[in-house]
Amino acid sequence: GxxxxxxxxxxxxxxxxxxxxRCDPISGHTALYWYRQSLGQGPEFLIYFQGTGAADDxxxxxxxxxxxxxxGSVSTLKIQRTExxxxxxxxxxxxxxxxxxxxxxxxxxxxxxxxx
Amino acid sequence: GQQVxxxxxxxxxxxxxxxxxxxxSSTTLSNIQWYKQRPGGHPVxxxxxxxxxxxxxxxxxxxxxxxxxxxxxLHITATQTTDVGTYFCAGPEAGGTSYGKLTFGQxxxxxxxx
Numbered sequence: 217g218x219x220x221x222x223x224x225x226x227x228x229x230x231x232x233x234x235x236x237x238r239c240d241p242i243s244g245h246t247a248l249y250w251y252r253q254s255l256g257q258g259p260e261f262l263i264y265f266q267g268t269g270a271a272d273d274x275x276x277x278x279x280x281x282x283x284x285x286x287x288g289s290v291s292t293l294k295i296q297r298t299e300x301x302x303x304x305x306x307x308x309x310x311x312x313x314x315x316x317x318x319x320x321x322x323x324x325x326x327x328x329x330x331x332x
Numbered sequence: 333g334q335q336v337x338x339x340x341x342x343x344x345x346x347x348x349x350x351x352x353x354x355x356x357s358s359t360t361l362s363n364i365q366w367y368k369q370r371p372g373g374h375p376v377x378x379x380x381x382x383x384x385x386x387x388x389x390x391x392x393x394x395x396x397x398x399x400x401x402x403x404x405x406l407h408i409t410a411t412q413t414t415d416v417g418t419y420f421c422a423g424p425e426a427g428g429t430s431y432g433k434l435t436f437g438q439x440x441x442x443x444x445x446x
Binding site: 247251256307311318320322324326 | 363365373374376377424431434438
């Protein structure tokens with residue numbers, strides 16, 4: 217079946233603007249994850265959802281970042297008042313969401329965000 | 333907070349040579365996962381180790397999880413050009429309930445010269 221998809225693949229915006237990044241998980245996956253990857257670094261955890269609710273949002277850097285998953289499938293990561301330091305590749309992953317264990321996370325291709 | 337370190341940061345080998353990357357966590361992990369990211373690509377899951385001292389093999393790749401569940405290694409025997417990429421380890425902190433929160437190392441970039 218189809219893998220995790222993310223749109224847009226690239227986003228260029230100006231400092232101070234608002235952006236939305238979308239993630240479509242693998243069908244049937246109840247868990248969805250957002251990570252941020254800067255050049256030369258490993259992915260940095262932001263938030264993960266189990267169904268519609270955020271199971272852990274401890275990685276969101278500040279209140280400019282917000283994510284939703286209203287129907288338990290597609291998720292949107294929203295960034296307000298973007299700053300140049302927000303420039304990175306934003307990765308989404310999904311998994312079956314097995315209770316009480318760490319199951320395999322399947323990553324999407326990412327959205328490259330550039331804040332000018 | 334939890335930190336995961338990997339060494340070396342870069343490794344250049346001739347095709348046919350062996351390669352090893354090491355991963356160390358500041359806290360005990362409930363499990364360790366390894367991912368491979370090709371240049372321009374996204375992380376792809378390789379394997380998960382759960383038990384203390386566990387060793388798993390995938391063809392030319394051998395993965396180990398330390399006895400204290402704080403360190404791990406990935407060894408590739410007789411590297412090929414298809415092994416090029418960045419290898420990441422990642423794991424959730426033991427004792428927590430946030431099973432999905434993976435802390436990644438910074439990765440080891442492997443280049444293989446034919």
